[in-house]
Structure formats: structure tokens, C-alpha cells
Amino acid sequence: xxxxxxxxxxxxxxxxxxxxxxxxxxxxxxxxxxxxxxxxxxxxxxxxxxxxxxxxxxxxxxxxxxxxxxxxxxxxxxxxxxxxxxxxxxxxxxxxxxxxxxxxxxxxxxxxxxxxxxxxxxxxxxxxxxxxxxxxxxxxxxxxxxxxxxxxxxxxxxxxxxxxxxxxxxxxxxxxxxxxxxxxxxxxxxxxxxxxxxxxxxxx
Amino acid sequence: xxxxxxxxxxxxxxxxxxxxxxxxxxxxxxxxxxxxxxxxxxxxxxxxxxxxxxxxxxxxxxxxxxxxxxxxxxxxxxxxxxxxxxxxxxxxxxxxxxxxxxxxxxxxxxxxxxxxxxxxxxxxxxxxxxxxxxxxxxxxxxxxxxxxxxxxxxxxxxxxxxxxxxxxxxxxxxxxxxxxxxxxxxxxxxxxxxxxxxxxxxxx
DNA sequence: TGCCTGACTGGCACCGGGTGCCAGTACACG
DNA sequence: CGTGTACTGGCACCCGGTGCCAGTCAGGCA
Numbered sequence: 001x002x003x004x005x006x007x008x009x010x011x012x013x014x015x016x017x018x019x020x021x022x023x024x025x026x027x028x029x030x031x032x033x034x035x036x037x038x039x040x041x042x043x044x045x046x047x048x049x050x051x052x053x054x055x056x057x058x059x060x061x062x063x064x065x066x067x068x069x070x071x072x073x074x075x076x077x078x079x080x081x082x083x084x085x086x087x088x089x090x091x092x093x094x095x096x097x098x099x100x101x102x103x104x105x106x107x108x109x110x111x112x113x114x115x116x117x118x119x120x121x122x123x124x125x126x127x128x129x130x131x132x133x134x135x136x137x138x139x140x141x142x143x144x145x146x147x148x149x150x151x152x153x154x155x156x157x158x159x160x161x162x163x164x165x166x167x168x169x170x171x172x173x174x175x176x177x178x179x180x181x182x183x184x185x186x187x188x189x190x191x192x193x194x195x196x197x198x199x200x201x202x203x204x
Numbered sequence: 205x206x207x208x209x210x211x212x213x214x215x216x217x218x219x220x221x222x223x224x225x226x227x228x229x230x231x232x233x234x235x236x237x238x239x240x241x242x243x244x245x246x247x248x249x250x251x252x253x254x255x256x257x258x259x260x261x262x263x264x265x266x267x268x269x270x271x272x273x274x275x276x277x278x279x280x281x282x283x284x285x286x287x288x289x290x291x292x293x294x295x296x297x298x299x300x301x302x303x304x305x306x307x308x309x310x311x312x313x314x315x316x317x318x319x320x321x322x323x324x325x326x327x328x329x330x331x332x333x334x335x336x337x338x339x340x341x342x343x344x345x346x347x348x349x350x351x352x353x354x355x356x357x358x359x360x361x362x363x364x365x366x367x368x369x370x371x372x373x374x375x376x377x378x379x380x381x382x383x384x385x386x387x388x389x390x391x392x393x394x395x396x397x398x399x400x401x402x403x404x405x406x407x408x
Numbered sequence: 409t410g411c412c413t414g415a416c417t418g419g420c421a422c423c424g425g426g427t428g429c430c431a432g433t434a435c436a437c438g
Numbered sequence: 439c440g441t442g443t444a445c446t447g448g449c450a451c452c453c454g455g456t457g458c459c460a461g462t463c464a465g466g467c468a
Contacts, residue, residue: 010415161366189356190398
């Protein structure tokens with residue numbers, strides 16, 4: 001029991017140290033660019049050894065991405081266990097609500113800095129696309145449970161995350177005040193993407 | 205003029221050497237996994253020095269991806285300069301034709317091996333998604349020229365490449381014989397993604 | 409109080425990817 | 439046959455990442 005208390009203390013301290021290191025690192029990244037900051041620099045600037053840095057973060061990139069697993073878990077939770085008991089509307093309505101909740105909420109300066117870095121450093125963009133890929137898998141899984149065939153669920157989830165990923169990039173580039181409008185437009189694009197597409201059964 | 209001829213010879217020799225190195229490397233990657241093959245190993249196995257390897261390929265990953273720029277150019281060419289003069293059908297029809305042409309054509313064993321590697325090694329999957337991102341940019345650019353607003357063009361291109369990227373993964377995982385069917389279904393998903401979505405103007 | 413144990417840290421050595429630099433070499437050209 | 443040029447290989451170096459080991463600090467226990 002005392003053991004449990006000790007563990008919790010340690011855990012909290014670790015979390016605090018992790019956050020401090022991450023904040024120092026992000027500040028350096030924004031000053032000099034991701035590539036131009038070495039792990040040694042981050043480590044000494046945050047008062048730990050290089051070796052210890054790698055015990056807190058598996059890699060240099062993880063400084064920016066180590067919350068991703070928790071974010072994916074949150075998405076899964078919102079999708080599969082809607083807050084108001086039974087959900088209403090269509091599948092797309094539900095996904096739209098969840099995504100608006102995920103992307104639309106206010107974030108601190110740290111998160112916004114991480115977002116800026118992800119947008120402009122190609123290596124980091126690729127890594128952030130992995131988060132989208134995880135989202136896509138979760139959505140496909142959920143759609144499969146809603147009665148869509150596995151193939152269709154995968155493709156729908158792909159289209160869905162494709163539009164939302166593009167929307168997120170647009171919103172980051174154009175500024176926070178456009179975010180809501182862009183997410184809204186992304187959903188509309190998904191609901192009715194190609195209004196001029198003829199019925200495939202009756203080609204003209 | 206003689207100078208030009210010499211340049212061409214050299215260029216051709218370089219290209220041949222590059223292909224040989226790439227084939228040796230892919231063979232090693234499939235035997236032992238991407239991470240377990242060092243650049244030294246590739247270099248000695250293909251009879252060049254490590255230093256020269258890095259003159260042919262900017263990085264170890266480039267062995268698998270150095271054709272990407274050419275592929276993107278080809279996509280751009282097919283999209284913007286349709287073979288039969290004026291294109292017919294809707295925007296989506298046109299994109300569908302181009303994509304079927306890009307992904308549906310027969311490929312050699314080397315290309316298929318590269319595809320397998322990309323699918324199963326996470327680091328390589330991320331890198332291959334950059335190709336999709338380039339495709340997405342080209343499609344957005346083309347859609348912009350077809351009269352869609354910049355935002356809408358970006359979002360449409362995102363949805364489009366999202367479904368096709370998912371379809372390409374499915375096809376690679378399920379085998380070549382399903383490729384045509386899956387691409388077809390991806391296009392249908394784009395044309396009519398959410399048949400149960402109510403008209404946004406008349407919510408029920 | 410003094411010892412033991414276990415978690416954490418830092419330092420060291422090492423590996424592999426990637427680059428700058430320089431010397432050697434092969435080859436077309438005059 | 440000399441000469442310039444493009445290519446090569448080797449060396450040294452930087453940086454990200456890991457295995458290993460020794461030191462340290464705290465709490466538990468006799």
C-alpha cells in the first residue's frame with residue numbers, strides 16, 4: 001500500500017519532468033528549427049543527461065508526439081461511447097460531432113507550437129500523418145460495427161480522414177478563426193462530394 | 205556536342221548502376237528486413253563503397269523511393285493533358301480514369317517487392333504516405349483549375365486520396381486480383397459516400 | 409543506527425545513418 | 439603524351455539511439 005503511494009509520487013514526478021523537458025525542447029525547436037537542435041542541447045538545457053532524455057522519450061521526435069496514444073484513446077472513447085447515451089443522426093453526423101469535439105476545443109500555446117512545427121518540418125508532417133492513420137483505423141473499426149462491409153468501412157474511413165486531414169492543415173495554415181468553418185466544409189464535402197457526378201448506372 | 209554525348213553515356217551508366225544497387229538492396233531487405241540491413245552491407249554487396257552509395261541515393265530509404273518524383277510527374281501529366289484531347293465526364297470520372305491508369309497497370313517484381321516493404325515497415329509506410337500527399341497536392345491543383353474554390357479543391361482532393369490510399373493498402377494486402385474491384389469501390393464510395401445522410405437543408 | 413534493496417541517474421562505449429573533405433584514378437580531349 | 443574533369447574511395451566527424459555498468463538516493467527493516 002505504501003508502495004502504491006510511492007509509485008504514484010514517482011509517476012507524477014516523472015510526468016512533471018517530462019513536461020518540462022518537452023517545453024524546453026519545443027522552445028528550442030521554434031527558435032532554431034527541429035534539425036538544428038541536438039538532443040545534447042535539449043538535455044543540457046533541461047538539466048538532465050542525454051541518456052536520461054532517452055529514458056523519458058524514446059526518440060527526439062517523441063518529444064512532440066508522445067501524447068498521441070492518449071489522443072487516439074480519447075477518439076475511440078468519444079466514438080464508441082457517446083456521452084448522451086444513444087447517438088442520433090447518421091454515421092457521418094456522429095463522426096462530425098466527434099471530430100469537432102476533438103479538433104475544435106481550445107488548446108494551449110505548447111500544443112499550437114507543436115502543430116506549427118508539424119506543419120512545416122516535412123519529417124514531422126510524416127509523423128503526424130501516422131496519427132491520422134490511427135484515427136482512420138479507429139473510424140474504420142467503428143464503421144464496421146455500424147453494418148458497413150469491411151472494405152467499405154475502410155474506404156469510407158479513408159475518405160473521411162483524408163478530408164479532415166486536409167482541413168486540419170488548412171486550418172493550421174489559415175489561423176484558428178477559420179477552423180470551425182473549414183471543418184464544417186469538410187463534412188459537407190463528405191456528405192455530397194461530387195454533385196455533378198452522373199448516376200453510374202446511367203452513364204450519359 | 206561531343207560533350208553532350210559523353211554526358212548522356214555517363215547518365216545512362218549512372219542509371220544502370222543505380223538500378224543494380226537498388227535491386228541488390230531490395231533483395232537484402234526482403235531477406236532480413238529493412239532495419240537489419242546496413243548501408244555498408246548494401247554497398248559491399250553491390251560492389252561500391254559506402255560513400256558512393258550515398259552519392260547515388262541521398263539516404264537508405266531513397267533506395268525504395270527515388271522514383272517518386274517521376275511518378276508524381278506522370279500523374280500530373282495524365283491529369284492535365286488527357287491523352288484523347290478533351291476529356292469527357294465529370295471531374296471524378298477523370299480522376300478515376302487517371303488513377304486506374306496509374307495503379308492498375310502491370311508492374312515488375314521489383315516494384316511489387318518495394319510495395320510489400322512499404323506496407324509492413326512502419327517507417328516506410330510513413331514515407332510512402334508522402335507520395336500520396338504529393339498526389340493530393342497535384343489533384344487539388346487540378347481541381348482548383350476546374351473551378352472549385354481553393355478550400356473545396358483541397359478538401360475534395362483530401363477525400364479522394366484518402367479513399368484511394370486506403371484502397372491501395374487493401375489491394376496490396378489482399379492481392380493483385382482484387383485491385384480493380386477495390387479501386388472501383390473506392391470511386392463509388394467517393395461518388396456516393398453516405399447514402400443515409402439526410403439533405404442538410406431538410407434535416408429530419 | 410546501519411544495512412539492504414530497488415528505482416533512477418549519468419557516463420561510457422558502441423552502432424548505424426549521413427556529410428565534408430581530400431587524395432587517387434580513369435578517361436576524353438587537345 | 440600531358441591536362442583537365444568527373445567520379446570514386448577512404449577518412450574523420452556529427453548526431454540519433456542503445457546496452458551496460460557504476461554511483462546515488464530513498465525507504466524499509468533488523
